[in-house]
Amino acid sequence: MNNRPEHRKTVRGANDEAPVSPASESFRKALAKVKEAYDKGDFAEAQAVCQQVLSLHPQNPDVLTLLGHIYAEQRDWNNAVELLSRAISIHPAHSDALFYLGRVMQKCTRHKDALLYYEKCIAANPRIPEAHHNRAFSLFYMNHTEEALKSCDKAIALNPGYADAYLNKSYFLLSLGRYEEGWKLYEWRWKANDLGRIATQISQKPLWLGDASIAGKTILLHAEQGFGDTIQFCRYVPMVAALGANVLLEVQKPLTGLVRTLKSSYTVIAQGNSLPAFDFHCPLMSLPLALGTSLATIPSQVPYLSTCGANRSKWQHRLGTYKKPRIGLVWATSGKHQNAQDEDRNRSIGLSTLAPLLRHNCEYHSLQKDIRLQDREILPSTPIISHNEHLDDFLDTASLASEMDFIISVDTSVAHLAGALGKPVWVLLSFFADFRWLRERQDSPWYPTARLFRQTALGDWDNVVSLVNDALISTVYTLTRTFDLLEQARTIYQNGALFQAEAAYRTILLDFPHHVEALTSLGSLLVQQNKQEEGIALMEEAIRLDAGYASAYYNYGLALQTQNRHSDAIAQYDKAVAMDSAYAEAYNNRGIALFILGCYGEAVANFERALVVNPDYADAARNLSLALPKLASE
Secondary structure, three states, X not given: OOOOOOOOOOOOOOOOOOXXXXXXXXXXXXXXXXXXXXXXXXXXXXXXXXXXXXXXXXXXHHHHHHHHHHHHHOOOHHHHHHHHHHHHHHOOOOHHHHHHHHHHHHHOOOHHHHHHHHHHHHHXXXXXXXXXXXXXXXXXXXXXXXXXXXXXXXXXXXXOOOHHHHHHHHHHHHHOOOHHHHHHHHHHHHOOOOOOOOXXXXXXXXXXXXXXXXXOOEEEXXXXXXXXXXHHHHHHHHXXXXXXXXXXXXXXXXXXXXXXXXXXXXXXXXXXXXXXXXXXXXXXXXXXXXXXXXXXXOOOOOOOOOOOHHHHHHHHHHHOOOOOOEEEEEOOOOOOOOOHHHHHHHHOOOHHHHHHHHOOOOEEEEOOOOOOHXXXXXXXXXXXEEOHHHOOOHHHHHHHHHOOOEEEEEOOHHHHHHHHOOOOEEEEEOOOOOHHXXXXXXXXXXXXXXXXXXXXXXXXXXXXXXXXXXXXXXXXXXXXXXXXXXXXXXXXXXXXXXXXXXXXXXXXXXXXXXXXXHHHHHHHHHHHOOOHHHHHHHHHHHHHHOOOOHHHHHHHHHHHHHOOOHHHHHHHXXXXXHHOOOOHHHHHHHHHHHHHOOXXXXXXXXXXXXXXXXXXXXXXXXXXXXXXXXXXXX
């Protein structure tokens, strides 16, 4: 959610301290009719009546102001500016005209001009809280942060219940990393405009903000805004569960499968479904306040979300053999965000603008579920492979993202998803970036694998794309070299040259310390060299980084078997076949472990399963021939 300027709560008319007002009753009735239509959102009717009044009173600044504001509400900026400017030329101290013209300038991101009109408005009438509030926006976006905060305070002093001013002050503070103050004020969002309300069934229960013991109690943690917000703040769920609470987690339906991969004990409920009984509730975005999060104490360990086996295997099969670096792309929002038109304009990039990034020897995969109409026409002429028809929920998107080498995304839910998965992600940010990305940073304390590329001038995506392309050149070179080195390492390893293979894998990990295959393979060969402790630690790290990588579980199982930990090995083989049901080697080695433990019936079943997957698997056939007599003699 982005900061937003505020408009006046009502449309002012001839009875509202108007500096020039004809006295006729018909005039007053006409303006009342305009206000009635405006309040109902019928801008066409309001505009028509207002134009009729203006034809009779063409020099009335109130009518000009009112009509200008109506045009502004319909995003007709040119007519709005023309009418409001006429009103000001007639009455230079008309505070409403000055205010609304400032707001139009703000909507058009002309903050220097907006600041000028707000200051003139304040000079004409210093007791308009919305003018001080909106002035704060322009000051903040012009990097006059302390003055912006003071302007918010002035708005609050004039209207102590001004929820939007408190809320937007919280955005300013959070953007500056002043979390202790910012999270407290962020609670004003429930009284501000356009943010919805907590459902009555939930709000009837006590709100928990860390001020009461929840040990042994049931607490409902519930999503409140967009998908990205839920993905970012669900990281707190294990921390709440650790306080001894029984946790219910209510999220948007497309996220239910994904959030079930959180490592904690809790119950997931899709929004709209009935809720069981609970003692407390807390919105997900209130958890940083409840748990006392500062910039230094953000729970930043990733990944905290992962994929599941069957889904991951489906996408691995769909993508086929890895041949060159894979880049996941998200260039536009869905357009479903609050204030969607402004958000789409500020956050999204035209697909054609990405052209310089599409010239490298890579596979490009779209991670977008929704493709804008204007992009659908261009997409077939690009090398980007679209999967939108196959992305049923966020678990699909997570599985697809997990197969990418890295992801380039504008500020959408997929950027948060990539960060939560621990994938390298380059986030392309507009000049007025959301508060969670802080200010003037190239990294994110929320997502250690993220790299931020920011606009340095409003609307200038070309410069951002140029910076990304420069970084892409070296990254693609390194990825390509790593792929070649990985192929060599596999061959060397298979030929039994363990020391040379070890050197190759360590070289890969110098460039990509989170390379899961390199970690797994290096761990496996170290175990073969009787360096079990280091080898197992590497495989455990591979599993931590990618809980959906079947080979890591398989190799971990082999390592445990060398230590005669056969039951532990079986548990790892179980995870491997859960990830990949066609993993013949995992079935075979699971059978061996069961055979050693004297579980001959289960051993036979596993050897047979391995042969179903691969009828030519000689080791499995031999092991089956040894197990069958044992089973028969029982």
